[in-house]
Amino acid sequence: MGRTPTGAAVLQAEVTQAITEAVLRELADQGYGRLSMEAVAKRAGVGKSALYRRWRSKQEMVTAVVAEFSVPRADLEDTGSLRGDLRVTMRAVLDWLTHPLFSRILPDLVAEGARNPEMADSTRTSIGGPRRDLAEVMLRRAIDRGELPADLDVEMALDVLAAPIYWRLLVRQAPAGPDYLDRLVEYALRGLGARAT
Structure with a gap:
């Protein structure tokens, strides 16, 4: 039986959590361009060396922290039906995009990616790619269950699932009313060519 971590091991996890919170708060308050390792360290109550032991650069730190925040929010259980999976997935996207800090x-980060191709690539590889991979699993399950056509254009379908929520909330800055997700799920089912099972 393993020993319960004490001392430095517990402190390490607490330090990492403090740094993670500091990165997210600095990003929300200052933006990527004005964020500094010094400010993150100060907010977290640690020395800069604690950051550099974990990440080599500001970009690596930001990408890792945002990925750690974002990717698990797309890893959802199989509800047993495409309709159920879509509802849970779209709720998770809505919650992710409306999180007070995020x-x-x-x-x-989107604006920074337009100015900084390296940052855009890092974000796409560490956050966008893994989130899409998880959503693809959901679509493949639906294909296997016979709920979606075998020749579904999965790449296009992945765009269709998240884009309306992103567009409504971040571009239009319009509210998502109480029935928004239910209506969106029904629209997506029709758009994806879902079959009644």
């Missing part, structure tokens, strides 16, 4: 971070 709703202020994402627009800045």
Whole structure:
């Protein structure tokens, strides 16, 4: 039986959590361009060396922290039906995009990606790619269950699932009313050519 971590091991996890929170808060308050390792360290109550032991650069730190925040929110259980999976997935996307900190971070990261191709590639590889991979698993399950056509254009379908929520919340800055997700799920089912099972 393993020993319960104490001392330095517990402190290490607490330090990492403090740094993670500091990165997200600095990103929300200052944006990527004005974020500094010094400010993150100060907010976390650690020395800069604690950051550099974990990441080699600001970009690596931001990408890792945002990925750690974002990717698990797309890893959802199989509900047994495409309709159920879509509802849970779209709810998770809505919650992700309306999170009090992240709703202020994402627009800045998108803008930074337009100016900084290396940052865009890092974000796409560490966050967008893994989130899409998880959504693809959901679509493949639906194909296997016979709910979606075998020749579904999965790449296009993945765009169709998240784009309306992103567009409504971040671009139009319009509210998502109480029945928005239910209506969106029904629309997506029709658009994907879902079959009644």
